[in-house]
Amino acid sequence: xxxxxxxxxxxxxxxxxxxxxxxxxxxxxxxxxxxxxxxxxxxxxxxxxxxxxxxxxxxxxxxxxxxxxxxxxxxxxxxxxxxxxxxxxxxxxxxxxxxxxxxxxxxxxxxxxxxxxxxxxxxxxxxxxxxxxxxxxxxxxxxxxxxxxxxxxxxxxxxxxxxxxxxxxxxxxxxxxxxxxxxxxxxxxxxxxxxxxxxxxxxxxxxxxxxxxxxxxxxxxxxxxxxxxxxxxxxxxxxxxxxxxxxxxxxxxxxxxxxxxxxxxxxxxxxxxxxxxxxxxxxxxxxxxxxxxxxxxxxxxxxxxxxxxxxxxxxxxxxxxxxxxxxxxxxxxxxxxxxx
Numbered sequence: 001x002x003x004x005x006x007x008x009x010x011x012x013x014x015x016x017x018x019x020x021x022x023x024x025x026x027x028x029x030x031x032x033x034x035x036x037x038x039x040x041x042x043x044x045x046x047x048x049x050x051x052x053x054x055x056x057x058x059x060x061x062x063x064x065x066x067x068x069x070x071x072x073x074x075x076x077x078x079x080x081x082x083x084x085x086x087x088x089x090x091x092x093x094x095x096x097x098x099x100x101x102x103x104x105x106x107x108x109x110x111x112x113x114x115x116x117x118x119x120x121x122x123x124x125x126x127x128x129x130x131x132x133x134x135x136x137x138x139x140x141x142x143x144x145x146x147x148x149x150x151x152x153x154x155x156x157x158x159x160x161x162x163x164x165x166x167x168x169x170x171x172x173x174x175x176x177x178x179x180x181x182x183x184x185x186x187x188x189x190x191x192x193x194x195x196x197x198x199x200x201x202x203x204x205x206x207x208x209x210x211x212x213x214x215x216x217x218x219x220x221x222x223x224x225x226x227x228x229x230x231x232x233x234x235x236x237x238x239x240x241x242x243x244x245x246x247x248x249x250x251x252x253x254x255x256x257x258x259x260x261x262x263x264x265x266x267x268x269x270x271x272x273x274x275x276x277x278x279x280x281x282x283x284x285x286x287x288x289x290x291x292x293x294x295x296x297x298x299x300x301x302x303x304x305x306x307x308x309x310x311x312x313x314x315x316x317x318x319x320x321x322x323x324x325x326x327x328x329x330x331x332x333x334x335x336x337x338x339x340x
Contacts, residue, residue: 004098008050021210022050026098028209029053031120033108033136035084036060037189038150039126040072041198042205047092049206053100054092055116056126058084059107059271059318061300069191083299083314105299107273107318108132110253113139122205124148126198128184130174131252131262137162137170138250146208150197155190155226157197160235161204161216168238169245173220193225263325270330275317283313283338290337309333 005012005022012022028051032039035058046054062070062077062084070084077087089103106112113135117123123140125133125148133149140147141164149170150159162169200221207216223230243249262271280301288294293304303311309323311333319338321330 007096007098011049016212016215017206017210021212024210025050025206026052028121029055029119030122030124030205030209031116032056032124032126033132034058034126034128035072035088035103036066036126036128037069037184037191037194038152038198038201039084039124040070040088041195042124042126042202043088043092044071044095045199045202046205047096047099047101049202050096050098051205051209052098053102055102055104055120056085056088057104057106057108057116058088058126059105059314060084061312062087069189069194081295081297081300081302086299105314106316107271108135109273110135113253114143117143117145120145122146122148122208124201124205125150129264133170134252138244138252140164141169141244142248142250142253146213148201148204148208150201152194152197153184153189154187155193156222156224157193158220158222159197159200159204160220161208161218163213164245167218168235169242171244172236172239172242175239175242190225196223196225261327261331263327264320268323268325270321270324270327272319272321272330272334273317274334277317278313278315278319280313280315287311287337305333305337307333311337 008022011017012019030046030051032042035056039056043054043056061081062073064078066073072088072091083105085103085105089101092101117139123136123145125136127133136147144164147162149162204216207213218235219232221232238246240246243251260273264271280296284294284296284301287303290306291303292306295302301313309321312320312322319334321333324330
């Protein structure tokens with residue numbers, strides 16, 4: 001046990017946690033997928049609470065529009081175009097030296113989701129899309145790890161905890177998701193809504209890690225802060241044909257092609273991931289002649305194209321084509337300048 005446990009004194013005075021629960025927290029490992037609005041709040045709480053090992057993955061970098069609700073970031077992160085995982089890791093390490101902080105700049109897909117699950121006690125959703133949520137759900141149930149779901153848009157939020165062997169899974173509640181066009185980038189989101197959802201996720205994580213899982217209701221909680229409305233719906237009975245928690249087929253983990261080209265809903269961006277790496281120095285020299293503006297950092301390369309779109313290249317091989325949601329258009333630009 002750390003000699004610096006005075007920082008947790010008020011938390012240990014809370015009898016359901018106490019010294020025993022604090023020891024359990026210090027020996028726990030949590031994986032957060034997504035370090036945006038939800039992820040930054042969750043990571044803040046868990047780092048301050050003394051979770052022993054915190055791992056998180058995010059594919060994006062900090063932009064000015066993030067600062068309204070993504071609480072670990074500031075204007076300097078925007079100026080440096082820091083990847084969110086890098087900026088968050090720096091902030092969190094300064095927050096609590098007791099905690100092992102491990103940030104990864106990567107896009108979670110069927111090819112790497114399971115790579116981050118070693119010795120993980122809880123998986124937490126900090127994302128904004130159901131493709132990645134199905135990946136987390138399938139991976140968590142395959143490896144019998146609790147999965148904490150959360151979502152926020154406008155003034156509305158929802159959350160639930162899925163525990164393999166005890167509850168149904170995410171697919172039993174949302175067997176398919178076609179989207180309704182309502183995202184933070186299309187209809188906005190209030191920061192307090194994000195805080196509420198993420199704080200509930202962090203709270204449920206603390207309950208799981210300290211042996212208080214019995215206090216977590218088996219319900220899908222939804223609320224609208226602006227309208228002062230809250231509804232709790234009981235979990236349904238398991239769907240006997242559910243490919244995850246009943247048939248144990250875990251379809252998201254086998255869908256390797258879906259992650260190669262993805263429209264980032266509401267972002268006016270297409271992500272293309274056809275290669276395992278990008279040499280940023282090489283591409284900076286190669287693309288300079290076709291760019292109206294080019295900026296390279298240790299973490300990414302921004303290239304403004306004469307056509308009006310922008311490339312953002314990452315060392316892990318991902319390319320964001322910003323300025324279009326047309327996959328055909330994005331693919332054409334990618335092929336024209338980067339090859340395929």
